[in-house]
Amino acid sequence: MIEHTEPEPSRPLWSWIRTSPGTHIWLLIIAVTSIVVVIAPDRVEHVLLHRNSSNIHELVKYPIRALLGSAFWIEDPASLALYAVLFEFFHAPVERWLGTLRWLVIVATAHIVATLASQKVLLMAIQDNRAPHSMTHVVDIGVSYGLAASVGVLTYRLPGPWRWLYLAGAVTFFGMPLITGGTFTDLGHAIALAVGLLAWPLTLHPDPRPAR
Numbered sequence: 001m002i003e004h005t006e007p008e009p010s011r012p013l014w015s016w017i018r019t020s021p022g023t024h025i026w027l028l029i030i031a032v033t034s035i036v037v038v039i040a041p042d043r044v045e046h047v048l049l050h051r052n053s054s055n056i057h058e059l060v061k062y063p064i065r066a067l068l069g070s071a072f073w074i075e076d077p078a079s080l081a082l083y084a085v086l087f088e089f090f091h092a093p094v095e096r097w098l099g100t101l102r103w104l105v106i107v108a109t110a111h112i113v114a115t116l117a118s119q120k121v122l123l124m125a126i127q128d129n130r131a132p133h134s135m136t137h138v139v140d141i142g143v144s145y146g147l148a149a150s151v152g153v154l155t156y157r158l159p160g161p162w163r164w165l166y167l168a169g170a171v172t173f174f175g176m177p178l179i180t181g182g183t184f185t186d187l188g189h190a191i192a193l194a195v196g197l198l199a200w201p202l203t204l205h206p207d208p209r210p211a212r
Contacts, residue, residue, distance in 0.1 A: 020092040022100045026072075027087050030143065034077035049075060049139050054115045056123055056136040071111055073141045083143065090150040097157055102202050103150075110149030110195035115140070118188035125184075140185070145192040148174060152196020156203040 017024045037045050051058070052069035059066045074083060095103040119140070125131035151174075155167045174193045177186035 020095040020100075022104055023087050023091040023095050026091075026143070027084060029072050030074060030083065031080060033073045034080045037073070038077050049073065049141060050137065053139050053141050054119065055138050055140045056119050056126075059116070059119060067112055067115060070115070070141045071143060071146065074143065075139055075141055083147075086147055090147055090154060093157065094150045094153050098153070098202060103153075106153055106196060106199045106202060107146040107149050109199075110192040111145045113195055114145040114148070114188040114192040117191050118184040121187060122184040144185075145188055148189045148192035149196035149199070152193045153199050153203065155197060156200055 037048065040048060052066075052073050054066040054070035074080065091103070091107070094106075098106075122131060122135055126133055126135055151170050155163055155170065158166050170193060174186075174189045177183075178190055
């Protein structure tokens, strides 16, 4: 068990990182894999992204690797800075509030459920000839499902009317693409948001330990 201590005023950045270790370890891994994608030759980059994708082909052949690996890569390394900001706004507050274990359970559950459900829907579309067979090899990587789950959980952290305004914004943001003809990824985001909202019981007793 990680022991929490009081914040260190003289080392604010280090103190900030230590209050949400899971968020920042995850972000560090994504930064490393993004650097690998940038420096790798195009052929190697193509292989890496496909081997770590959670598409239908990889899920059937290597389910554990596909689900785990897809959580640590992003397709466009140029979006790393944006993800860093989103991690600080959504993942870090939830981890500090609920503790690393509960945050990880929620995020991992959302990533797995959203991936499997959206790929199942895609498979059905392929079998019904509503989507090309090539979609079984589509690159499906990234951390957005976990982010959507944290967005959902954070609803319960906000007070009074702000909670309902925030919830309306989140539902609109993730739900609108489905209404306007969204992709399987948009469906995955909506499912992940729902997982975060359904995690309400885990928010009833926030981590009592002081943030460090």
